[in-house]
Amino acid sequence: MADFKENSPNASAGEKLTNWFENRFPTAFYEYKKHMSEYYAPKNFNVWYVFGALSMLVLGCALLGIGLAKEDAVHALTTGAVGSMTLAVMTRASLGHTGRPKHAGPATVFIYGLVILGAMLRVFGPGTGLPTNLVLGSAGVAWSGAYLLFALVYGPYLVRPSLDE
Numbered sequence: 001m002a003d004f005k006e007n008s009p010n011a012s013a014g015e016k017l018t019n020w021f022e023n024r025f026p027t028a029f030y031e032y033k034k035h036m037s038e039y040y041a042p043k044n045f046n047v048w049y050v051f052g053a054l055s056m057l058v059l060g061c062a063l064l065g066i067g068l069a070k071e072d073a074v075h076a077l078t079t080g081a082v083g084s085m086t087l088a089v090m091t092r093a094s095l096g097h098t099g100r101p102k103h104a105g106p107a108t109v110f111i112y113g114l115v116i117l118g119a120m121l122r123v124f125g126p127g128t129g130l131p132t133n134l135v136l137g138s139a140g141v142a143w144s145g146a147y148l149l150f151a152l153v154y155g156p157y158l159v160r161p162s163l164d165e
Contacts, residue, residue: 051080051119058123072123079143080119087115087150094154099164107153111146118143 004023007016059073091111095102104112118139125135 051076051084054123055081068123068127072126076119076123079122079139080116083119083143083146084112084115087111087146090150091154094157097162098157098160099162100157107149111149111153114142114146114149118146 055077061067062070121139
Protein backbone atom coordinates (compact mmCIF):
# COMPACT_ATOMS: atom_id res chain seq x y z
CA MET A 1 0.00 0.00 0.00
CA ALA A 2 1.21 3.48 -0.82
CA ASP A 3 2.37 5.82 1.91
CA PHE A 4 0.05 8.59 2.98
CA LYS A 5 1.10 12.08 2.01
CA GLU A 6 1.36 14.49 4.91
CA ASN A 7 -0.18 17.97 4.91
CA SER A 8 1.96 20.97 5.66
CA PRO A 9 0.97 22.74 8.88
CA ASN A 10 -0.11 25.81 6.90
CA ALA A 11 -2.23 23.90 4.35
CA SER A 12 -5.60 25.38 3.45
CA ALA A 13 -8.83 23.46 3.96
CA GLY A 14 -8.99 22.76 0.22
CA GLU A 15 -5.46 21.34 0.18
CA LYS A 16 -6.25 19.17 3.22
CA LEU A 17 -9.42 17.85 1.58
CA THR A 18 -7.61 17.14 -1.69
CA ASN A 19 -4.83 15.36 0.20
CA TRP A 20 -7.41 13.29 2.13
CA PHE A 21 -9.00 12.11 -1.15
CA GLU A 22 -5.65 11.49 -2.86
CA ASN A 23 -4.53 9.33 0.06
CA ARG A 24 -7.68 7.23 -0.02
CA PHE A 25 -8.38 7.09 -3.77
CA PRO A 26 -4.97 7.37 -5.50
CA THR A 27 -6.05 5.60 -8.70
CA ALA A 28 -9.02 7.91 -9.20
CA PHE A 29 -6.83 11.01 -8.88
CA TYR A 30 -4.18 9.54 -11.16
CA GLU A 31 -6.78 8.75 -13.84
CA TYR A 32 -8.39 12.18 -13.47
CA LYS A 33 -5.02 13.88 -13.93
CA LYS A 34 -4.11 11.61 -16.84
CA HIS A 35 -7.37 12.03 -18.77
CA MET A 36 -8.82 15.37 -17.67
CA SER A 37 -6.76 17.94 -15.82
CA GLU A 38 -3.43 17.46 -17.62
CA TYR A 39 -4.89 16.68 -21.03
CA TYR A 40 -3.28 18.61 -23.88
CA ALA A 41 -6.07 21.11 -24.46
CA PRO A 42 -6.95 24.59 -23.26
CA LYS A 43 -7.03 24.48 -19.47
CA ASN A 44 -10.68 25.40 -19.24
CA PHE A 45 -11.82 22.94 -21.96
CA ASN A 46 -12.80 20.27 -19.44
CA VAL A 47 -14.81 22.62 -17.22
CA TRP A 48 -17.63 22.68 -19.79
CA TYR A 49 -18.78 19.26 -18.62
CA VAL A 50 -20.01 21.02 -15.47
CA PHE A 51 -22.98 22.40 -17.42
CA GLY A 52 -24.20 18.90 -18.16
CA ALA A 53 -24.20 18.12 -14.44
CA LEU A 54 -25.77 21.51 -13.66
CA SER A 55 -28.60 20.87 -16.11
CA MET A 56 -29.29 17.48 -14.55
CA LEU A 57 -29.25 19.03 -11.07
CA VAL A 58 -31.67 21.78 -12.15
CA LEU A 59 -33.91 19.20 -13.85
CA GLY A 60 -33.91 16.95 -10.78
CA CYS A 61 -34.78 19.86 -8.50
CA ALA A 62 -37.48 21.05 -10.91
CA LEU A 63 -39.08 17.60 -10.97
CA LEU A 64 -39.16 17.68 -7.17
CA GLY A 65 -40.67 21.17 -7.24
CA ILE A 66 -37.54 22.86 -5.88
CA GLY A 67 -36.07 25.98 -7.45
CA LEU A 68 -36.12 26.58 -11.19
CA ALA A 69 -38.50 25.33 -13.88
CA LYS A 70 -37.84 22.28 -16.06
CA GLU A 71 -37.30 24.56 -19.04
CA ASP A 72 -34.33 26.12 -17.25
CA ALA A 73 -32.63 22.70 -17.17
CA VAL A 74 -32.99 22.53 -20.95
CA HIS A 75 -31.42 25.98 -21.27
CA ALA A 76 -28.55 24.98 -18.96
CA LEU A 77 -27.93 21.99 -21.19
CA THR A 78 -28.27 23.78 -24.53
CA THR A 79 -26.81 27.24 -23.91
CA GLY A 80 -24.33 26.07 -21.29
CA ALA A 81 -23.14 22.55 -22.05
CA VAL A 82 -23.69 22.37 -25.80
CA GLY A 83 -22.78 26.01 -26.46
CA SER A 84 -19.57 25.99 -24.47
CA MET A 85 -18.45 22.54 -25.63
CA THR A 86 -19.06 23.58 -29.23
CA LEU A 87 -16.83 26.61 -28.75
CA ALA A 88 -14.22 24.51 -26.97
CA VAL A 89 -14.05 22.03 -29.84
CA MET A 90 -14.06 24.81 -32.44
CA THR A 91 -11.19 26.69 -30.79
CA ARG A 92 -9.08 23.59 -30.20
CA ALA A 93 -9.64 22.24 -33.71
CA SER A 94 -8.94 25.63 -35.27
CA LEU A 95 -5.64 25.92 -33.41
CA GLY A 96 -4.62 22.33 -34.09
CA HIS A 97 -5.48 22.29 -37.78
CA THR A 98 -3.67 25.56 -38.43
CA GLY A 99 -0.46 24.44 -36.73
CA ARG A 100 -0.78 26.76 -33.75
CA PRO A 101 -0.17 25.75 -30.13
CA LYS A 102 -3.32 24.48 -28.42
CA HIS A 103 -3.32 27.14 -25.73
CA ALA A 104 -6.22 29.34 -24.68
CA GLY A 105 -4.99 32.92 -25.00
CA PRO A 106 -6.69 35.97 -23.48
CA ALA A 107 -9.14 36.37 -26.40
CA THR A 108 -10.17 32.73 -26.18
CA VAL A 109 -10.69 32.96 -22.43
CA PHE A 110 -12.83 36.06 -23.00
CA ILE A 111 -14.86 34.13 -25.61
CA TYR A 112 -15.45 31.34 -23.09
CA GLY A 113 -16.37 33.91 -20.45
CA LEU A 114 -18.99 35.45 -22.75
CA VAL A 115 -20.66 32.13 -23.51
CA ILE A 116 -20.67 31.26 -19.79
CA LEU A 117 -22.16 34.66 -18.95
CA GLY A 118 -24.84 34.20 -21.60
CA ALA A 119 -25.73 30.75 -20.31
CA MET A 120 -25.85 31.84 -16.68
CA LEU A 121 -28.01 34.86 -17.52
CA ARG A 122 -30.36 32.65 -19.55
CA VAL A 123 -30.75 30.05 -16.82
CA PHE A 124 -30.70 32.16 -13.66
CA GLY A 125 -31.46 35.67 -14.94
CA PRO A 126 -35.26 35.51 -15.02
CA GLY A 127 -35.26 34.79 -11.28
CA THR A 128 -33.32 37.95 -10.42
CA GLY A 129 -36.33 40.26 -10.51
CA LEU A 130 -34.87 42.36 -13.34
CA PRO A 131 -37.00 42.96 -16.45
CA THR A 132 -37.17 39.71 -18.41
CA ASN A 133 -36.49 41.34 -21.79
CA LEU A 134 -33.36 43.00 -20.39
CA VAL A 135 -32.01 39.77 -18.89
CA LEU A 136 -32.79 37.57 -21.89
CA GLY A 137 -31.56 40.22 -24.31
CA SER A 138 -28.29 40.48 -22.37
CA ALA A 139 -27.96 36.70 -22.38
CA GLY A 140 -28.46 36.63 -26.15
CA VAL A 141 -25.95 39.43 -26.73
CA ALA A 142 -23.30 37.74 -24.56
CA TRP A 143 -23.85 34.28 -26.06
CA SER A 144 -23.98 35.51 -29.66
CA GLY A 145 -21.07 37.85 -28.99
CA ALA A 146 -18.94 34.86 -28.02
CA TYR A 147 -19.53 33.26 -31.42
CA LEU A 148 -19.00 36.55 -33.25
CA LEU A 149 -15.73 37.07 -31.40
CA PHE A 150 -14.71 33.51 -32.30
CA ALA A 151 -15.25 34.34 -35.98
CA LEU A 152 -13.25 37.55 -35.67
CA VAL A 153 -10.34 35.99 -33.76
CA TYR A 154 -10.14 32.58 -35.44
CA GLY A 155 -11.35 33.54 -38.94
CA PRO A 156 -7.96 34.90 -40.02
CA TYR A 157 -6.27 31.68 -38.81
CA LEU A 158 -8.64 29.58 -40.89
CA VAL A 159 -8.34 31.47 -44.18
CA ARG A 160 -4.52 31.54 -44.20
CA PRO A 161 -2.20 28.60 -44.79
CA SER A 162 -1.31 26.44 -41.82
CA LEU A 163 1.87 27.36 -39.93
CA ASP A 164 3.20 23.81 -40.27
CA GLU A 165 2.96 23.71 -44.08
